Amino acid sequence: MKNVLIFIFALVISFLPGIFGVFFTPHGANDVWFNALNKSILTPDGWVFSVAWTILYALLGIALFLIIKNTKARKSKTVAYWAFVVQMALNALWSYLFFGLNFVGVALLTLCALIGVTIWMMVEFKSISKGAYYLVWPYLIWLCFALYLNGTILFLN
Numbered sequence: 001m002k003n004v005l006i007f008i009f010a011l012v013i014s015f016l017p018g019i020f021g022v023f024f025t026p027h028g029a030n031d032v033w034f035n036a037l038n039k040s041i042l043t044p045d046g047w048v049f050s051v052a053w054t055i056l057y058a059l060l061g062i063a064l065f066l067i068i069k070n071t072k073a074r075k076s077k078t079v080a081y082w083a084f085v086v087q088m089a090l091n092a093l094w095s096y097l098f099f100g101l102n103f104v105g106v107a108l109l110t111l112c113a114l115i116g117v118t119i120w121m122m123v124e125f126k127s128i129s130k131g132a133y134y135l136v137w138p139y140l141i142w143l144c145f146a147l148y149l150n151g152t153i154l155f156l157n
Contacts, residue, residue, distance in 0.1 A: 003069070006068055007061075007065050007126075008063035010061045010062070010064040010068060011057075011058065011061035011062075011065075012061075013061065013064060013077060013088070014057045014058070014060040014061035014064055014088070015057045015061065016088060016092070017057075017088050017089075017092035017101045018047045018057050018093070019055075019092035020052055020092040020095065020096075021091075021092060021095030021099070022043055023100075024095050024096055024098075024100035025049075025099050026094060026099065027122055031099075034099065034103055037153055037156075037157050038151075038153070038156035038157055039149070039152065039153060039156070040148065040156075041050055041150040042148075042149070043149055043152075044098065050144060051075075052084045052113050055138070056138060056139045056142055059136070059138060059139060060084075060135070060136065060139060062129075062132075062135055063086060063125060063132035063133075063135040063136055064084060064132070066129040066130050066131050066135070067080055067081070067084075067125060067129055067132050069130045070128050070132075072128075074127070075127060075128070077128060079124050080121065080124035082126055083098040083117060083120050083124050083125075084119035084121055085115055086121075087114060087119050087121050090110055090114040090117055094107050094110045094111055095116060098150065099109055102155065104137035104150065104153055104154045107150055108147070108150045108154055109150055110145060110156075111143065111147050112147070113148055114143060115140065115143050115144065115147065117149055118136065118139065118140050118143060119140065121136065122136050122137075122140065137144070
């Protein structure tokens, strides 16, 4: 039962930026600002973002669970936890900056920092759990795609 509670805790923590971001992200025709932007031809439909982020947050939650549960770690997990928290905060901040304040350029810089912190987190995770490290790769790849999309919006608008 304890492992189930830890797993649920890890999932809830990993979904917090997404829950926060829902308050700012566009919903169909309701977001005049976002819909008026020139976007990349590679910009997916809105439902793709919902599915992708759900999967990515779940993978991050599983990765965090693996870090928490690893009792054979040769080093302290404190730095890995801090890296996880910082990347979650930057993730939430990006949604607020981009969709909430419409600060496309500042959001792009935040996304660059988020990618850097995610790489740092991956390095920390790898020394504790290779499985956790591998689970973060799709997130990093999606962040790089988001960087392209954000950069394209900044360039085209």
